[in-house]
Amino acid sequence: MRWERLFEELDAGFDAEAAVERDAEVADRTRRERAQIALYSRLLANVGRGAISLRLPGAPGPxxxxxxxxxxxxxxxxLVDTANQSVLVPLAAVRSITGLxxxxxxxxLVGRRFPLGGALRGISRDRAVVDLxxxxxLVLTxxxxxxxxxxxDLAEHAPDEPRRARHVVRTLVMPIAALGSIRRR
Structure with a gap:
């Protein structure tokens, strides 16, 4: 009887130790898998799933x-904002996201190869008036x-005027790294 109880206790201890090791392995694998997930993939899973809030830099505050x-x-x-306008935001400008x-x-493969420059060229091709x-x-129109x-290169002009040489106030060059957001008018 004592031998049976000893073997049962040893067996129970072995099972408990194996469960702890298995739980640690599962937790470690989960952390490794999460470390492989890019923000891009998380955002892609949220397309059309409801509103999120982006905090972007700005002056005097965010x-x-x-x-x-x-x-x-x-x-x-x-994204489509609360005023039902399309806003293009470089991920480099995002400081935090709420509601994801x-x-x-x-x-x-096509989606991974369509960078910000391609999206900006599409806006340029459409000749759309934008608030950059x-x-x-700083807002530039x-x-x-x-x-x-x-x-x-942005040709600044009044929002209600078409892009014509006589309406352009000035042309400026902006590094894409300085871009916070673009809203089509």
Missing amino acids: RVIVGTPTDVGPDWLL RPGAQEAS VDVDG GTIDAVGADHL
Whole structure:
């Protein structure tokens, strides 16, 4: 009887130790898998799933944009804000996100190869009037004339006037790294 109880206790101890090791292994694997998930994949899983809040830099304090993600690229996010306007935000300008639901989604090969420069070239091709906000919060209105590898040219003009030479107040070059957001008018 004593031998049976001894073996039962040893067996129970072994089972408990194995369970602790298994739980530690599961927790470690979970942490490793989470470490492989990019913000891009998390945002992609949230497209059309409700509003999120982005905190962006600005002066004198941070700016907040609230909207529903409609598209995501490897380094940009497009959302429709509460005024039902499309806003393009470089992920490099995002300081924090509130309201992001759990989960991740892998992008298609095409989606992974459509960077911010491609999205900016699309806006430039459409000749859309935009409000461009830099990372300091300065708002500039005009039309994107050209997009380079790391910068864009903006022809500033009044929002209610088409982009014509006589309406352009000035043309400025902005590094893409200084871009906070772009809202189509």
